[in-house]
Amino acid sequence: MREAVIKALLVDPSNNSPVVLLKDRYSSKAVPIWIGDAEAMSIAFGLQSDRFPRPLTHDLMKTLIDDLKGSVEKVVIGDVQDGTYYASIFLKDEDGEVYEIDARPSDSLALALRLESPIYVAEKVFESSAIESPFVEEDDFQEFVEYDMNLGEFRRRIG
Amino acid sequence: MREAVIKALLVDPSNNSPVVLLKDRYSSKAVPIWIGDAEAMSIAFGLQSDRFPRPLTHDLMKTLIDDLKGSVEKVVIGDVQDGTYYASIFLKDEDGEVYEIDARPSDSLALALRLESPIYVAEKVFESSAIESPFVEEDDFQEFVEYDMNLGEFRRRIG
Numbered sequence: 001m002r003e004a005v006i007k008a009l010l011v012d013p014s015n016n017s018p019v020v021l022l023k024d025r026y027s028s029k030a031v032p033i034w035i036g037d038a039e040a041m042s043i044a045f046g047l048q049s050d051r052f053p054r055p056l057t058h059d060l061m062k063t064l065i066d067d068l069k070g071s072v073e074k075v076v077i078g079d080v081q082d083g084t085y086y087a088s089i090f091l092k093d094e095d096g097e098v099y100e101i102d103a104r105p106s107d108s109l110a111l112a113l114r115l116e117s118p119i120y121v122a123e124k125v126f127e128s129s130a131i132e133s134p135f136v137e138e139d140d141f142q143e144f145v146e147y148d149m150n151l152g153e154f155r156r157r158i159g
Numbered sequence: 160m161r162e163a164v165i166k167a168l169l170v171d172p173s174n175n176s177p178v179v180l181l182k183d184r185y186s187s188k189a190v191p192i193w194i195g196d197a198e199a200m201s202i203a204f205g206l207q208s209d210r211f212p213r214p215l216t217h218d219l220m221k222t223l224i225d226d227l228k229g230s231v232e233k234v235v236i237g238d239v240q241d242g243t244y245y246a247s248i249f250l251k252d253e254d255g256e257v258y259e260i261d262a263r264p265s266d267s268l269a270l271a272l273r274l275e276s277p278i279y280v281a282e283k284v285f286e287s288s289a290i291e292s293p294f295v296e297e298d299d300f301q302e303f304v305e306y307d308m309n310l311g312e313f314r315r316r317i318g
Contacts, residue, residue, distance in 0.1 A: 038197030039216075054243070054263050057198075057216050061223065067250055067258040068227035084213070091226055099226040104213050 001076070002126050004031070004119045006109060007133060009044055020109060022077065022121060023133050030133035031077070031121055033085050039106030046113030058110040065115070069094040072117040075108040080125050160235070161285050163190070163278045165268060166292060168203055179268060181236065181280060182292050189292035190236070190280055192244050198265030205272030217269040224274070228253040231276040234267040239284050 007023035007030055018040030023030040035043070042058045045051070055063070065071065071092045079086040087108040089101045112119050166182035166189055177199030182189040194202070201217045204210070214222070224230065230251045238245040246267040248260045271278050 036197065038195065054245075055261055055266075057220075057263075057266050060248075060260065060262050060266050061216075061220055063260050064220065064229070064248075064250060065223060065227065067260065068224070068229045068252050070223070070227045086213075089219075089223075091223060093227050101219065101222050101226065102214055103219050104216075107214075107216050107219050 001120045001122055002026070004077075004121045006043065006047065006113065006119070009040060009047065020106070021133065022109075022119065024121070024126070024130070028133050029126070029130040031126060031129045032131065033077070033105050035106035039104075039110060042110040043106070043113065046110055058107070058114055061111055062114040065091070072111060072115045073098060074118045074120055075103075075112045076120045076122060077105050077108070077125050078122045080129060085125070160279045160281055161185070163236075163280045165202065165206065165272065165278070168199060168206065179265070180292065181268075181278065183280070183285070183289070187292050188285070188289040190285060190288045191290065192236070192264050194265035198263075198269060201269040202265070202272065205269055217266070217273055220266075220270055221273040224250070231270060231274045232257060233277045233279055234262075234271045235279045235281060236264050236267070236284050237281045239288055244284070 003025045004022045005025055006020060008021040010019045010021060011017070012019050012034065017034050018037060019032050019034050020040070020043060021030045021032050038057075042056050045056060046058065052059070073090040073092050075090070076088045077085055078088050085105045087103050087105040089103045089108050089111065091099045091101055093099070109119065111117070162184045163181045164184055165179060167180040169178045169180060170176070171178050171193065176193050177196060178191050178193050179199070179202060180189045180191050197216075201215050204215060205217065211218070232249040232251050234249070235247045236244055237247050244264045246262050246264040248262045248267050248270065250258045250260055252258070268278065270276070
């Protein structure tokens, strides 16, 4: 299991699909995960800690969890099959009981950002999907919006 | 306050935007609310009680609430200002305490469908936005996908 950080949110120019780049905290490798537009917007707002004028879906989800005295212990990108990534949210209730909930990576990451929960990538996912991260320096992250990466190339490499 | 049902999910041909039609349970009037694509898909799956292969965001939200022993007492479309509708989700915790949570109508409705919570529209919203529902008979609902309504006309009437 590798602890990961959301390193960048990019757009794959080959199909205009958003991609989130999940970087291993302790190496230069990263796992790119293709996500939907709405989830990308939600992750972008989570990253910027800007507030959308109205509560986005994952802001609402955070409020629901907070009001019910729950917390998210961690999220894990646990599997990848036929190009579909599978995640689990480890939800803890007030009494400390933990529930592992099947979720899509995009929801898991959008929620983890808002609840400041740690993100992990299972070793088998990492081995099958990790690429060399184009963001070696922490500061590069700030420039992710401008970064002109060829994600079509990424996809071919991990395909 | 009027109890409402989600009567139809349609596409406004003037801008391809999805519209949910919220009908007064006890009259022939309905309030149309324009929503985003992702929320429309989520509401469509909620209406059909089909399962998407992976949990959609609002399926995940339901699981989070269920695991934390919460419930949704009701959702209320409580206000409309400059064409933006405001909703509240009344979340009840295990001890019976109720939290009123600010939310967008699309999230509120997608969640209400999955938790079978009642939906209400405040009188002032109803008065400013309600139109004559094109679906008079219950059975018409089944045909909503084919229904070729001119929602541009709707928008002009409520504008």
